[in-house]
Amino acid sequence: MEKIVIKNLYKVFGAEPRKGVKLLEQGKSKEEIYEQTGLTVAVQGASFSVNKGEIFVVMGLSGSGKSTLVRMLNRLIEPTSGEVLVDGQNILNMNKDELVRFRRSKTSMVFQSFALMPHQTVLENAAFGLELDGMDKKQREERALDALKQVGLEGLEKAYPNELSGGMQQRVGLARGLAVDPDILLMDEAFSALDPLIKTEMQDELLKLQDRHERTINFISHDLDEALRIGDRIAIMQGGRVIQVGTPEEILQNPADDYVRAFFRGVDPTGVISAGDIARDSQPTVVWHTKAGSPRATLEMLSIKDREFAYVLDSEHRFLGVVSSDSLRDAVDQGNGASKLEHAFLTDAKSVQETDSLQDILPLVASHAWPIPVVNSESRYRGVVSKNLFLRTLNRAEKGTYFEQSAS
Amino acid sequence: MFSFDERVIPLDVWITNIVNWLVEGYRWFFQLIKWPVDFILSGVSDGLLATSPLLVIALFGAIAWRVSGLKLAIFTLLSLVLIGLLGFWSETMITLAMVFSSVVFCTLVGVPFGIWAGRSDRVNNVLRPILDAMQTTPAFVYLVPIVMLFSIGNTAGVLATIIFALPPLVRLTSLGIRQVHPELVEAALAFGATSSQVLLKVQIPLALPTIMAGLNQTIMMSLSMVVIAAMIGAGGLGAPVVLGLNTLDIGLATVGGLAIVLLAIILDRITQSMATKKNKDVK
Numbered sequence: 001m002e003k004i005v006i007k008n009l010y011k012v013f014g015a016e017p018r019k020g021v022k023l024l025e026q027g028k029s030k031e032e033i034y035e036q037t038g039l040t041v042a043v044q045g046a047s048f049s050v051n052k053g054e055i056f057v058v059m060g061l062s063g064s065g066k067s068t069l070v071r072m073l074n075r076l077i078e079p080t081s082g083e084v085l086v087d088g089q090n091i092l093n094m095n096k097d098e099l100v101r102f103r104r105s106k107t108s109m110v111f112q113s114f115a116l117m118p119h120q121t122v123l124e125n126a127a128f129g130l131e132l133d134g135m136d137k138k139q140r141e142e143r144a145l146d147a148l149k150q151v152g153l154e155g156l157e158k159a160y161p162n163e164l165s166g167g168m169q170q171r172v173g174l175a176r177g178l179a180v181d182p183d184i185l186l187m188d189e190a191f192s193a194l195d196p197l198i199k200t201e202m203q204d205e206l207l208k209l210q211d212r213h214e215r216t217i218n219f220i221s222h223d224l225d226e227a228l229r230i231g232d233r234i235a236i237m238q239g240g241r242v243i244q245v246g247t248p249e250e251i252l253q254n255p256a257d258d259y260v261r262a263f264f265r266g267v268d269p270t271g272v273i274s275a276g277d278i279a280r281d282s283q284p285t286v287v288w289h290t291k292a293g294s295p296r297a298t299l300e301m302l303s304i305k306d307r308e309f310a311y312v313l314d315s316e317h318r319f320l321g322v323v324s325s326d327s328l329r330d331a332v333d334q335g336n337g338a339s340k341l342e343h344a345f346l347t348d349a350k351s352v353q354e355t356d357s358l359q360d361i362l363p364l365v366a367s368h369a370w371p372i373p374v375v376n377s378e379s380r381y382r383g384v385v386s387k388n389l390f391l392r393t394l395n396r397a398e399k400g401t402y403f404e405q406s407a408s
Numbered sequence: 409m410f411s412f413d414e415r416v417i418p419l420d421v422w423i424t425n426i427v428n429w430l431v432e433g434y435r436w437f438f439q440l441i442k443w444p445v446d447f448i449l450s451g452v453s454d455g456l457l458a459t460s461p462l463l464v465i466a467l468f469g470a471i472a473w474r475v476s477g478l479k480l481a482i483f484t485l486l487s488l489v490l491i492g493l494l495g496f497w498s499e500t501m502i503t504l505a506m507v508f509s510s511v512v513f514c515t516l517v518g519v520p521f522g523i524w525a526g527r528s529d530r531v532n533n534v535l536r537p538i539l540d541a542m543q544t545t546p547a548f549v550y551l552v553p554i555v556m557l558f559s560i561g562n563t564a565g566v567l568a569t570i571i572f573a574l575p576p577l578v579r580l581t582s583l584g585i586r587q588v589h590p591e592l593v594e595a596a597l598a599f600g601a602t603s604s605q606v607l608l609k610v611q612i613p614l615a616l617p618t619i620m621a622g623l624n625q626t627i628m629m630s631l632s633m634v635v636i637a638a639m640i641g642a643g644g645l646g647a648p649v650v651l652g653l654n655t656l657d658i659g660l661a662t663v664g665g666l667a668i669v670l671l672a673i674i675l676d677r678i679t680q681s682m683a684t685k686k687n688k689d690v691k
Contacts, residue, residue: 103597107598111591111594132599
């Protein structure tokens with residue numbers, strides 16, 4: 001069932017936006033119009049529909065108009081022309097009061113910058129939408145608490161946003177969106193400001209929430225992996241136009257044009273894709289290098305999780321070394337209980353920079369048994385690249401090449 | 409050769425005529441404006457003068473202790489006792505009442521205008537030159553029309569003070585509103601906030617520290633007008649200074665000035681602590 005339908009939606013910024021639409025319809029390009037009239041075309045002729053209960057990702061690079069597009073779905077930005085139908089009703093015909101009611105009851109929004117109220121506690125922030133709606137304090141705090149529970153923020157109700165990490169702040173943002181129990185959740189680059197570790201965690205959280213309670217989610221992103229990971233369907237935008245809509249598979253296997261294809265493959269994938277692009281933090285076991293962290297405890301943990309290797313980080317997330325169950329066992333045997341974790345470090349375990357290309361890291365990945373740790377310029381741990389992941393990435397890039405050849 | 413020897417625009421004549429016309433026809437209107445100012449001013453000064461000085465000193469000490477700490481409380485107590493010992497107690501109370509009344513009216517007028525200017529560029533553009541003029545026009549220029557319209561005395565002094573002390577509050581209120589992150593306003597709108605909800609739940613609470621800084625400025629500027637107000641017959645700490653100047657009594661003028669400085673420091677520290685305290689809360 002279609003929940004949101006947009007038809008031929010335009011947004012032109014400037015003094016006489018309608019003139020811009022007319023020029024576009026006459027076939028003038030965005031650039032020509034800007035030169036002639038100074039008008040900026042943000043979105044041109046966008047049409048698609050979002051089904052009830054799906055995660056619909058709008059993907060594009062910055063300046064592609066995706067943020068403008070999502071703001072037209074609740075009229076934070078007034079469209080220049082076109083239609084936005086929600087449950088069959090054109091929201092562009094709503095007057096002020098109807099629009100306020102629509103925003104309070106049907107939609108909520110999660111922002112890239114979190115946009116939490118700094119003067120309110122976590123609980124007050126989560127209850128913000130309900131407070132605007134005039135719900136009494138006890139009731140709204142109950143519902144806000146429930147929403148905070150859903151995103152795993154129990155016990156932090158009394159904290160202020162600036163006391164929380166970025167990931168936690170965005171959980172509050174998500175709770176604020178969920179508390180009003182909306183049909184539609186608009187997420188504008190909601191996870192883009194988070195570091196990769198937290199980002200994946202939040203994506204999982206969103207998928208989990210979606211399992212429990214299906215909402216229609218319109219998710220804006222510039223990150224291909226994110227789109228593929230969470231999107232039921234994806235729309236790709238370029239220069240204000242929606243150039244392709246489909247499931248991830250459809251788009252992967254049949255890219256509409258070179259622009260779309262460029263998303264899925266580089267000219268030489270091993271030279272273009274960097275270690276940071278593909279590093280995953282979900283698979284490996286991470287141990288923190290604290291005073292308490294002994295080889296024995298780590299060994300125990302590895303055997304419980306049935307893993308061969310663990311990555312040791314300090315409290316600042318800096319990568320220190322790799323230990324294996326063998327090296328740990330040796331350290332335990334030799335040290336008579338007094339040995340430290342660093343005695344078990346594998347001597348030739350090196351990390352790679354996240355900016356290193358796949359070409360650069362290939363020798364390391366191929367010659368070692370363990371997934372290679374990836375760090376950023378401040379030597380903070382970003383994840384690992386395993387052989388398996390490396391090959392899958394190559395395979396995906398290969399496919400892109402294959403389809404390019406078959407299309408031409 | 410061209411020169412500007414001849415006066416072409418007789419602006420001075422026009423202004424004189426306008427003021428005369430206002431005084432003749434509309435004095436009743438200005439007396440009406442005067443009434444609420446007079447009401448608050450005389451209420452507060454009568455109240456302060458009727459209260460035992462010890463009680464007033466204790467009250468200020470307690471406020472200082474509450475908003476800042478022991479150090480400021482001790483400074484406040486000592487300063488007020490010193491002012492009393494210098495023989496300027498009643499003048500200080502009148503000045504305090506004048507500052508208080510001018511701040512009350514500055515707030516009543518300045519905060520709404522500041523909010524309006526903060527939310528509308530057009531209003532801001534219109535207000536800016538007016539505020540510039542209010543702040544930079546030498547007080548002596550408007551003292552005479554004020555006396556003509558409002559007669560002399562404490563109330564006229566307060567009105568002159570309001571003209572001078574109002575601009576920073578309007579400016580800083582407007583600035584505070586403008587400094588609120590547009591994303592926060594957008595978030596509030598996205599959750600269905602009406603325009604007044606955006607103002608009351610987002611913009612004003614977040615602008616409050618800046619508004620408080622404006623209030624502090626207004627208090628300071630009100631105090632700096634004390635001497636000038638005394639020239640149009642206002643009482644208070646300005647009076648001994650003006651008298652001292654006229655009679656070349658350097659000692660009297662200096663001691664009056666000292667009392668003003670002490671009062672200024674007390675009021676400044678107290679309001680500043682209030683502002684930063686607010687700041688800490690919202691951070």
